[in-house]
Amino acid sequence: MLESFVRLWHMGAGAGKVACRASLLFPGFSMSLSAAQIVSALADIVGSAHVVGEVEKMGAWLNEPRKRFHTTAAAVVTPPDVAAVQAVLRWANQNRVAIIPQGGNTGLVGAQVPLRGDEVIMSLARLDRIRSVDSAAGVMVAEAGVILENAHKAAEAAGTIFPLWLASQGSARIGGVLSSNAGGVNVLAYGNARELTMGVEAVLADGRLYHGLNALKKDNTGYDLKDLLVGAEGTLGIITAASLKLYPLPEDYETALVNVASPDAALDLFQLMRQRAGGRLNAFELIPHIGLDIQLRHGMLDADPTASASPWYALIEMSRMAGSAPGALQSALEAAFEENLIADATIAESLADRTRMWAFREQMSECQSREGASIKHDVSVPIAAIPALIREGSAAAEKLVPGIRPVPFGHMGDGNIHFNFSMPLGADPKAFMAQYDEAMHEVIYEVVLRHGGSVSAEHGIGQLKVDLLQRVKDPVALEMMRAIKFALDPNGILNPGKMLRTVP
Numbered sequence: 001m002l003e004s005f006v007r008l009w010h011m012g013a014g015a016g017k018v019a020c021r022a023s024l025l026f027p028g029f030s031m032s033l034s035a036a037q038i039v040s041a042l043a044d045i046v047g048s049a050h051v052v053g054e055v056e057k058m059g060a061w062l063n064e065p066r067k068r069f070h071t072t073a074a075a076v077v078t079p080p081d082v083a084a085v086q087a088v089l090r091w092a093n094q095n096r097v098a099i100i101p102q103g104g105n106t107g108l109v110g111a112q113v114p115l116r117g118d119e120v121i122m123s124l125a126r127l128d129r130i131r132s133v134d135s136a137a138g139v140m141v142a143e144a145g146v147i148l149e150n151a152h153k154a155a156e157a158a159g160t161i162f163p164l165w166l167a168s169q170g171s172a173r174i175g176g177v178l179s180s181n182a183g184g185v186n187v188l189a190y191g192n193a194r195e196l197t198m199g200v201e202a203v204l205a206d207g208r209l210y211h212g213l214n215a216l217k218k219d220n221t222g223y224d225l226k227d228l229l230v231g232a233e234g235t236l237g238i239i240t241a242a243s244l245k246l247y248p249l250p251e252d253y254e255t256a257l258v259n260v261a262s263p264d265a266a267l268d269l270f271q272l273m274r275q276r277a278g279g280r281l282n283a284f285e286l287i288p289h290i291g292l293d294i295q296l297r298h299g300m301l302d303a304d305p306t307a308s309a310s311p312w313y314a315l316i317e318m319s320r321m322a323g324s325a326p327g328a329l330q331s332a333l334e335a336a337f338e339e340n341l342i343a344d345a346t347i348a349e350s351l352a353d354r355t356r357m358w359a360f361r362e363q364m365s366e367c368q369s370r371e372g373a374s375i376k377h378d379v380s381v382p383i384a385a386i387p388a389l390i391r392e393g394s395a396a397a398e399k400l401v402p403g404i405r406p407v408p409f410g411h412m413g414d415g416n417i418h419f420n421f422s423m424p425l426g427a428d429p430k431a432f433m434a435q436y437d438e439a440m441h442e443v444i445y446e447v448v449l450r451h452g453g454s455v456s457a458e459h460g461i462g463q464l465k466v467d468l469l470q471r472v473k474d475p476v477a478l479e480m481m482r483a484i485k486f487a488l489d490p491n492g493i494l495n496p497g498k499m500l501r502t503v504p
């Protein structure tokens with residue numbers, strides 16, 4: 001690997017190019033301007049009202065949800081339009097100033113916040129226009145700063161849906177959602193952010209604008225640059241707008257919370273539901289009983305949403321399109337009863353029931369913080385391996401930390417489990433994390449990789465998993481990723497140190 005990197009490094013002929021690559025070799029090498037000079041230059045480009053230089057005023061951009069990353073930035077800049085994004089990048093590239101694009105700052109791997117302290121955070125929040133909605137063609141063009149929930153509203157106003165739902169949708173913005181290739185609860189039916197994106201408009205590191213806002217279903221004219229920029233965590237370009245796929249608005253949703261004896265039983269039930277519902281099966285989420293126990297104990301639910309106590313629950317949702325008869329979920333559940341796959345279930349009879357069931361699912365992550373420290377893994381395996389993952393991972397964790405409480409939950413239909421562990425009752429949170437965080441990751445990732453899985457299903461790499469990716473990803477894939485990074489961002493100014501270590 002090192003050999004190929006050196007080869008790449010020597011490819012550049014001019015001294016300038018060598019210096020560019022040297023800046024990637026030594027993160028921090030490029031910083032030659034003081035923070036005051038950076039603030040002043042940015043103010044000249046976007047106006048001083050849209051540049052923040054005082055660290056004590058940067059809280060909204062620095063404080064991230066995991067509360068794990070605490071480095072400050074040289075400045076925060078909020079450009080008003082695409083031309084200003086281009087101007088800032090042109091200047092940053094010339095002056096080797098690192099830029100971190102930021103949307104709603106809800107990312108869970110520290111990709112949107114500083115790593116070194118000399119970076120400029122560029123918030124895309126002011127690019128918040130819905131440029132167009134074409135319900136007949138099924139395409140909406142939204143700017144990077146549009147809040148996901150507002151994109152939902154714009155789609156629904158036109159009788160359609162943009163079917164990407166996350167618990168963070170009130171804050172997450174289109175640019176961030178695409179750049180982290182977010183998943184959420186409807187991937188089963190509609191795919192993740194990448195599959196919901198038809199094209200992007202993006203500013204490259206040197207300020208050039210890539211006009212990729214196409215809305216074509218078929219376009220075999222070369223590399224898929226959209227797929228490269230989506231999921232790049234802001235390391236290859238800054239997305240300024242995207243053309244997004246819209247789908248017909250369902251007439252109704254049928255939702256149930258089903259008791260299942262084990263993850264194996266849930267897998268059998270999932271197969272049956274898929275056979276019955278096909279593309280109408282929107283969600284199949286697995287939740288362990290401990291999640292209900294914690295939420296009820298902490299008063300997080302106004303009522304118990306389940307039919308009766310069970311070791312596991314499956315939250316199942318189907319969509320019903322106009323003209324089709326209601327009751328598909330009920331008849332599928334009756335078939336499951338007849339095949340002895342399930343013993344009890346409750347079907348939502350009102351919007352309040354449905355909302356409560358989803359609250360139970362959406363609060364799974366938050367409820368663990370009420371129980372002290374927890375160690376988290378966002379992993380995926382082939383769907384058939386989920387029961388083995390949960391069984392083997394839980395056993396290995398319990399061997400490592402007697403009394404630890406496994407809380408595996410999530411998107412079973414996508415093979416994506418949030419394999420989390422709450423500390424043993426009465427443990428000291430700080431001591432627990434200090435002693436077991438790293439060791440637990442090793443144990444769980446070993447099981448995941450043994451089953452052909454991924455160490456990051458939907459949250460990305462950011463700064464949290466850079467070293468891990470380096471260890472587990474195919475070396476040739478890493479070389480290809482580095483080559484792409486060098487080609488598009490030779491000075492290494494775009495979100496340096498995130499996702500990819502440029503030195504093998």
Ligand SMILES: Cc1cc2nc3c(=O)[nH]c(=O)nc-3n(C[C@H](O)[C@H](O)[C@H](O)COP(=O)(O)OP(=O)(O)OC[C@H]3O[C@@H](n4cnc5c(N)ncnc54)[C@H](O)[C@@H]3O)c2cc1C
Nearest residue numbers: 103104105106107111173175176179182183184233234239
């Ligand atoms: C409560 C909660 C629930 C969540 N649930 C889910 C879930 O179910 N599924 C899931 O996949 N994720 C989930 N997430 C994490 C998820 O990644 C984010 O919520 C969302 O996708 C990020 O959007 P954002 O605008 O906040 O991006 P940010 O956090 O601001 O940024 C994320 C990444 O995108 C880059 N970026 C931001 N804007 C741009 C741009 N315009 N151009 C280029 N790069 C850019 C950043 O540099 C960073 O690398 C959840 C997070 C929270 C807090």
